[in-house]
Amino acid sequence: xxxxxxxxxxxxxxxxxxxxxxxxxxxxxxxxxxxxxxxxxxxxxxxxxxxxxxxxxxxxxxxxxxxxxxxxxxxxxxxxxxxxxxxxxxxxxxxxxxxxxxxxxxxxxxxxxxxxxxxxxxxxxxxxxxxxxxxxxxxxxxxxxxxxxxxxxxxxxxxxxxxxxxxxxxxxxxxxxxxxxxxxxxxxxxxxxxxxxxxxxxxx
Amino acid sequence: xxxxxxxxxxxxxxxxxxxxxxxxxxxxxxxxxxxxxxxxxxxxxxxxxxxxxxxxxxxxxxxxxxxxxxxxxxxxxxxxxxxxxxxxxxxxxxxxxxxxxxxxxxxxxxxxxxxxxxxxxxxxxxxxxxxxxxxxxxxxxxxxxxxxxxxxxxxxxxxxxxxxxx
Numbered sequence: 001x002x003x004x005x006x007x008x009x010x011x012x013x014x015x016x017x018x019x020x021x022x023x024x025x026x027x028x029x030x031x032x033x034x035x036x037x038x039x040x041x042x043x044x045x046x047x048x049x050x051x052x053x054x055x056x057x058x059x060x061x062x063x064x065x066x067x068x069x070x071x072x073x074x075x076x077x078x079x080x081x082x083x084x085x086x087x088x089x090x091x092x093x094x095x096x097x098x099x100x101x102x103x104x105x106x107x108x109x110x111x112x113x114x115x116x117x118x119x120x121x122x123x124x125x126x127x128x129x130x131x132x133x134x135x136x137x138x139x140x141x142x143x144x145x146x147x148x149x150x151x152x153x154x155x156x157x158x159x160x161x162x163x164x165x166x167x168x169x170x171x172x173x174x175x176x177x178x179x180x181x182x183x184x185x186x187x188x189x190x191x192x193x194x195x196x197x198x199x200x201x202x203x204x
Numbered sequence: 205x206x207x208x209x210x211x212x213x214x215x216x217x218x219x220x221x222x223x224x225x226x227x228x229x230x231x232x233x234x235x236x237x238x239x240x241x242x243x244x245x246x247x248x249x250x251x252x253x254x255x256x257x258x259x260x261x262x263x264x265x266x267x268x269x270x271x272x273x274x275x276x277x278x279x280x281x282x283x284x285x286x287x288x289x290x291x292x293x294x295x296x297x298x299x300x301x302x303x304x305x306x307x308x309x310x311x312x313x314x315x316x317x318x319x320x321x322x323x324x325x326x327x328x329x330x331x332x333x334x335x336x337x338x339x340x341x342x343x344x345x346x347x348x349x350x351x352x353x354x355x356x357x358x359x360x361x362x363x364x365x366x367x368x369x370x
Contacts, residue, residue, distance in 0.1 A: 182363040
């Protein structure tokens with residue numbers, strides 16, 4: 001499968017399930033070795049090679065938008081708590097630079113997320129590259145997909161209902177509407193009891 | 205990791221209708237999923253949702269007096285369109301030598317038809333095209349791909365036609 005696939009991952013399990021799904025179903029017959037490199041704040045240079053390829057893109061939200069995008073009542077509450085937190089911190093004696101602290105913890109979280117993604121690709125023997133971007137996840141993912149000229153963009157979905165989707169906002173929704181490339185939305189699996197390998201602890 | 209047995213292929217449903225966008229979606233899917241592998245891992249189902257005659261006539265207005273006479277004509281017209289769509293889709297498939305294809309025409313609202321079909325076939329992936337409407341058109345005309353992306357219980361792939369640059 002000579003497809004260039006971009007998978008958007010974050011800390012949620014939904015996105016890793018999406019990556020797993022993509023690796024299992026799109027790259028069945030791959031035999032290429034894994035190759036990875038990282039690039040910060042810009043898209044990485046691609047390696048022109050036969051065989052498919054996975055681009056793992058992770059977007060770090062900026063400090064002000066950390067958590068959820070600022071829409072709706074939910075976002076407003078978050079924004080208020082962040083503002084209040086900042087005011088409290090600024091008035092404290094300790095001159096800790098909050099920005100740096102948050103950035104460092106973000107870096108660590110991103111590194112963990114991406115290394116997990118790379119591991120999964122390596123297990124399936126699929127070439128992978130990682131891209132770290134900073135900013136609004138929705139726009140950055142769509143832009144990245146366009147710039148790297150991927151064949152397919154894969155995103156997970158938290159499986160939110162219609163109403164919560166209005167308020168909390170949805171990256172997969174935005175990407176579905178605005179991405180210029182075909183997009184695959186992987187839903188979290190419904191708990192089926194037939195297909196999963198049952199741990200037969202029944203008759204002991 | 206759930207292991208899928210080798211003889212049980214995963215089902216991919218591709219929604220087809222009369223538009224260029226959906227033929228493009230079908231072609232794109234075939235090119236990327238079916239022609240590059242010697243033995244494809246997906247079983248292909250082409251699904252066309254035929255709008256019911258009453259809903260089509262209903263657009264003319266609720267108090268359309270001649271509705272009863274027009275219905276059979278509209279119905280046969282829709283049937284012809286459905287047949288043409290299915291033929292077209294089959295041709296696209298056979299051009300790429302993809303022969304293991306099931307085609308189905310179901311009557312009803314496309315949104316429900318597609319989601320029900322996902323349940324029925326236990327599809328692992330649903331492919332839809334997209335008209336590429338903006339936000340306002342989408343609100344007025346409604347979007348099947350949008351509805352399916354939210355409500356289908358399986359992975360949904362939305363294939364967009366790249367805007368032709370002149």
